[in-house]
Amino acid sequence: MSFKFYNTLNHKKEEFKPLIDGQVSMYSCGPTVYWRVHTGNLRAYSSWDFMIRAFKYTGQKIHRIINFTDVGHMVADEDMGDDKIDKQAKSQNIDPFEIANTYIRSVLVDFKKFNILGPNGEEIDETIDVKSMDKEKWAKLGWARATDHIEEMIEIIKKIEENGYTYSTSQALYFDVSKFPEYTNLSLQPLNDKQVGVREEVGVDPEKKHPADFVLWMKNVGKYKDHLMHWQSPWGVGFPGWHIECSAMGTKYLGEYFDIHTGGTDHIPVHHANEIAQNYGAFKHHVVNFWIHNEMLVSADGEKASKSKKNVYLLEEIEEMGYDPMDMRYYFLTVNYHVPIRFSIEGLEGSRKSRISLVKKIFEIAKNSGADTSVEFSVQLKISTVIEEYRSEFISNLEDNLNTSGALAVVSKLFKSTEKPFDVIATILDFDNVFGLRIEENVLKLYETEGTAIGDIPVEVADIVRDRDTARQNKDWAKSDELRDQLIKMGWNVKDTQQGTQISKI
Ligand SMILES: [Zn+2]
Numbered sequence: 001m002s003f004k005f006y007n008t009l010n011h012k013k014e015e016f017k018p019l020i021d022g023q024v025s026m027y028s029c030g031p032t033v034y035w036r037v038h039t040g041n042l043r044a045y046s047s048w049d050f051m052i053r054a055f056k057y058t059g060q061k062i063h064r065i066i067n068f069t070d071v072g073h074m075v076a077d078e079d080m081g082d083d084k085i086d087k088q089a090k091s092q093n094i095d096p097f098e099i100a101n102t103y104i105r106s107v108l109v110d111f112k113k114f115n116i117l118g119p120n121g122e123e124i125d126e127t128i129d130v131k132s133m134d135k136e137k138w139a140k141l142g143w144a145r146a147t148d149h150i151e152e153m154i155e156i157i158k159k160i161e162e163n164g165y166t167y168s169t170s171q172a173l174y175f176d177v178s179k180f181p182e183y184t185n186l187s188l189q190p191l192n193d194k195q196v197g198v199r200e201e202v203g204v205d206p207e208k209k210h211p212a213d214f215v216l217w218m219k220n221v222g223k224y225k226d227h228l229m230h231w232q233s234p235w236g237v238g239f240p241g242w243h244i245e246c247s248a249m250g251t252k253y254l255g256e257y258f259d260i261h262t263g264g265t266d267h268i269p270v271h272h273a274n275e276i277a278q279n280y281g282a283f284k285h286h287v288v289n290f291w292i293h294n295e296m297l298v299s300a301d302g303e304k305a306s307k308s309k310k311n312v313y314l315l316e317e318i319e320e321m322g323y324d325p326m327d328m329r330y331y332f333l334t335v336n337y338h339v340p341i342r343f344s345i346e347g348l349e350g351s352r353k354s355r356i357s358l359v360k361k362i363f364e365i366a367k368n369s370g371a372d373t374s375v376e377f378s379v380q381l382k383i384s385t386v387i388e389e390y391r392s393e394f395i396s397n398l399e400d401n402l403n404t405s406g407a408l409a410v411v412s413k414l415f416k417s418t419e420k421p422f423d424v425i426a427t428i429l430d431f432d433n434v435f436g437l438r439i440e441e442n443v444l445k446l447y448e449t450e451g452t453a454i455g456d457i458p459v460e461v462a463d464i465v466r467d468r469d470t471a472r473q474n475k476d477w478a479k480s481d482e483l484r485d486q487l488i489k490m491g492w493n494v495k496d497t498q499q500g501t502q503i504s505k506i
Pocket residue numbers: 028029030246271
């Protein structure tokens with residue numbers, strides 16, 4: 001393995017060597033669970049999904065934590081704004097833990113739909129009962145929920161305090177950035193620029209010494225006297241600031257030194273600068289070797305796409321427009337993670353076409369080489385080999401700062417090659433362990449529907465076909481007939497075959 005990544009900490013591309021040979025330790029800043037993940041969030045999480053898939057593909061073990069932020073994350077990332085979850089809980093008159101549970105569930109469902117693997121590279125089980133999960137159970141899967149780690153946060157804040165990096169006001173305990181001269185190294189933004197942002201801050205604490213100082217512990221006083229989630233602490237009843245959770249949970253699970261910390265470029269000037277300061281304050285040394293950041297999804301005019309600007313989509317909105325989540329995933333693969341994506345529906349449409357043509361091409365190649373049924377396809381695949389020359393070119397692209405568009409280009413090269421047809425297919429399907437485009441599943445769907453499964457037939461028709469197959473397997477003939485009639489009404493001829501329901505346009 002010889003990966004190189006752009007390390008924001010040193011502002012250059014650097015060779016990546018894990019602390020433990022063959023194992024990568026990694027922390028990814030996770031979602032704030034007060035709303036559904038949207039296309040902007042999915043861009044971030046799919047980038048890191050490509051990364052851990054690439055590690056897995058090249059034989060690395062992964063030890064990774066993704067957190068769920070369920071307390072202390074203020075609107076607009078400011079110190080004195082409204083807590084996103086507290087605000088939502090009050091406006092809906094629902095317990096804040098219930099709000100968090102609902103959206104943790106939705107994160108798992110949406111990630112699974114987008115074929116994002118769990119933190120350690122395993123399939124996500126989106127059906128787990130979120131309510132029954134405790135911190136140990138979550139940790140086994142690589143997830144960590146902020147409110148499960150209040151004690152750890154208090155402990156790490158105590159260390160920072162003992163080392164002399166804090167001061168207290170009547171409202172909060174702050175990290176004093178003037179005590180950490182390296183504070184601006186990550187963002188390269190002069191400290192005085194922070195004065196600009198602060199004007200938008202809601203209700204500034206008059207006792208705060210410098211605008212860049214940030215909250216470690218917020219007291220339940222003043223604006224926050226009715227904050228729903230609160231705990232006892234040496235600094236009074238209150239709740240943790242947003243940034244401390246990542247320092248506390250990262251070092252709890254991954255140790256005082258670990259390899260990679262990921263997040264969006266929007267985290268560089270505040271959230272990650274603060275995490276680095278906290279880590280140093282607690283341990284007197286740096287904790288993370290590589291800080292890696294994905295660029296944003298931006299609108300056509302170059303503005304960051306976000307929920308507040310209403311220029312992002314939920315996954316189901318993308319589906320309602322007739323797109324498969326894999327169309328979006330393909331879109332993300334075509335633009336490398338460190339380049340902004342100017343999102344447009346035309347761009348998504350282009351990706352949809354490319355993805356469908358990729359699947360169809362494989363189907364055609366397979367048919368032309370005599371695999372008439374899905375069973376024959378699977379048999380042929382088993383006796384084929386991944387072509388080493390292309391595999392190593394594919395890996396070189398991934399190793400080069402996760403060049404996913406370059407990796408996709410190897411697929412086009414393969415199609416033009418004179419290699420054995422099924423070796424070409426086997427190689428592309430092997431690559432799909434990293435792409436995660438569910439290519440094989442889609443090719444098999446084409447067999448089910450005589451080549452009309454994707455692109456030509458609507459998703460709801462494909463769903464009925466699948467339901468009918470299940471009904472037939474269960475010998476539920478009444479249900480199967482009912483679904484056949486439904487398909488005919490929708491304009492599709494139905495033929496029963498050994499491989500299942502086959503349909504064609506009437
Ligand atoms: Zn974080």
